[in-house]
Amino acid sequence: MFVLVAIIQVSSGLGLIFLVLLHSGKGGGLSDMFGGGIGAQTAGSTVVEQNLDRITIVAALMFAFTTIALGLMF
8 A cells, every 4th residue: 555655646746846847937838839828918827727727736636645645654
């Protein structure tokens, strides 16, 4: 059980790093790479950015729950 939780912990941590780096900063990011930079400035977030936000939240929750689970195992 410990090995399974540890594998999920490491993979969600690496995925979380990757997902956070995909987010756009003050200018540019994932939406500009796919041509959504102009629309994003006038209309707020694009669909791609909203989905990226949701995936990042799921990865962060997985990381948090596995951290708590590993803490309770010891």
